[in-house]
Amino acid sequence: MGAVGLAAAAALTAASFTSPAAADAGVGHARTQEALDAAVKDGVPGATGQVDDRYSIWTGTSGVGDLKTGAPRSAVDRYRIGSMTKTFVATVLLQLEAEGRLDLDDKVDKWLPGVVEGNGHDGRRISVRQLLNHTSGIFSYTADPDFLERGFTEKFLEHRYDTYTPAQLVGIAMRHEPLFEPGAGWSYSNTNYTLAGMIVEKVSGHSYEDEIGRRIVKPLGLYATSVPRTASSMPKPSSRAYSKLSLAPKPTDPTHDVTELNPSAAGSAGAMVSGSGDLNRFYSALLGGKLLPAQQLKEMKTTVPVSGAGLITGYGLGLMKFEPSCGVSVWGHGGNIQGSASQAVTTPDGKHSLAFNFNGDWAGNSQAVIEAEYCPE
Template sequence: MKNTSTTRSPRGFRKLAAPAVAVALLTGVAAPAVAAPERPELREAVQGFVDIGFAGIQVRVDDERGTWTGSAGVRKLGEPAKPPKNAMGRIGSNTKTFVATMVLQLVAEGRIGLDAPARDYLPEFALDRRITVRMLLQHTSGVFSHTGDYYNGQELPGLPSTGQDWVDNRFRTYQPAELVRYALAKPLLFTPGTDWNYSNTNYTLAALLVEKLSGRPFAEELRRRITGPLGLKGTVAPGARSVLPGPHSHGYYRYQHNGVTKTVDVTRQNPSLLFGAGDLVSTAEDLHTFFAALQGGKLLPASLLAEMRKPHPKVGYGLGVFVEDAGCGTTVFRHNGSTIGYGALMYSTPDGSRTLTALLTGGDRDVDVVNEYPRALSKLLKAEFCDQAAS
């Protein structure tokens, strides 16, 4: 199932349509509309996500050819309507890039030291003094993740975050301090700074740093520092609100319990379990605007943007962003995210001039995340970042 549309940026419109406009002025005949490239390679790649089991997907690409948007699949299972292209969705760990940006803005203002002990700013948690602010942002603190961990081949359970336990608790409200104290009750996974392990608690702590140093609730400071200045109308820190605002697609969770496969509509869920780590709601357009501004140097001074982009040698993770090859020698920065039922993609070239952002929803089919999903993602990235015609 396919549905795509294209629009031109103002710059692209001026370049292509000026001769036609001049003819119209001279002859009195209305100038024909100028069609943007169809981008069939993108349409095919977008459809590929639905083919492997996602309920729906909406994608936005911004580059020198203008803006291209496309969607595939359905807004809600059992209904024919396609995903709205202006939909709001749960963006999961893309939240971390917003939080890292805010912390680095505080560093730029001299309010916090990047390599200072995080305990100096959050003494109430008695963090190990070896854990620095940088280590929280780069996942090198060794702090256990409150949502559960997998380290050195060992699965370490946390608060209910998958399966029937999560379904039964998906409307429960957690307090950020509760999440942190749960995680800190566990031993460190490694000596701070000696290894890398993705931990949601790192970013819950980082968001609490933002609150402590600003003296404002996280949602308010997000508006003051990022969503307000950038005009992001669809980006929200929902707190404990379970309703997904604005136009949106339904997300579904398919799981097994006691040998029975179940599919549950999880559009409504309380995101407080992921405070600072994966709770934000946004749109593909807002993700583009934010990430293009960030990579284009509009949110951070050059020195701190460079710090953000320094990848850890183990996994290529900087401070709230991954650094990787799009598949053809083109370097891209990204941070994808997922919560149960929802996912989001956020990619950019180093100068912010070419971005790819997307929202996805889970459906009633199992998605092969080991083989099929990486192939579908690679095809989409290559269609944009490895298309020589767009270079």
């Protein structure tokens, strides 16, 4: 989820002359390990990641998982994946579309009458598609000044166990004017996916958590993946998660343990927990056509342009397009939440996948890890 969405992703423009073929071949992971190490040198307590390609499974770790004990990061750590939750939610909605139970061009008001209204917001003019690709113009509740203060400053320590309902989160957004007319621009909004989760429940009759479990987690055997509602603790094995709890963090700021938190503040925009192996399995299956029919996967990969986000050049339906410097394209999503910054990407055929996590949210260049893996020379 994160306070500022895509702005948390560091820009990377380093030049490389590696050919796309060489990048796709998965030749070694030395630079990937170096990029994980560089994040730790930059101030992240620890990093963990995994690569699944045509030839092998590689795991890499760096730094510590617990600043008090000095215990290292583990290759099998579970961690909060933040906005990668959006890809799971979008996949469920596209499955429902393939079953004929809704249309991406349905207006939000058809499924959630009267929910998106006030201060210029109008759910009768916004489609489900516009929620999923962030062209709705709906204000992101995580940009609300009061929400920012409670969630991303030291006030978090007083509010970490607060419970939010989806209706409350949408209500926060409705206090603000839209950013633009529906379809007239692009802006990352967590409110879009709060609404998407509500639509999943309205269409299916089950919560988005249950639908993700039934349709994705169980069929793929994602044993490290869970969709917590309000539970604040982390499943084992896992490392501690750390934050500076500042909107403008400095290396000298105090470091806070933020491992325990009530994920309802993120909900269907970013509450899930997973691990690198499970994320690789999920994105590989998704891009490999195992979760969606060809038409729905094509719609998911139909992007709108994104600028100023480093390697990220387009946003589809809960799916980001990354273009490293050597010419290869990869698909996936990033996810930031208090104390946790993660990325997961895979090649268009789903056969070369990378997922990793930093257990600190104020430092480290996550896009440099992607660049290192797919442009290794």
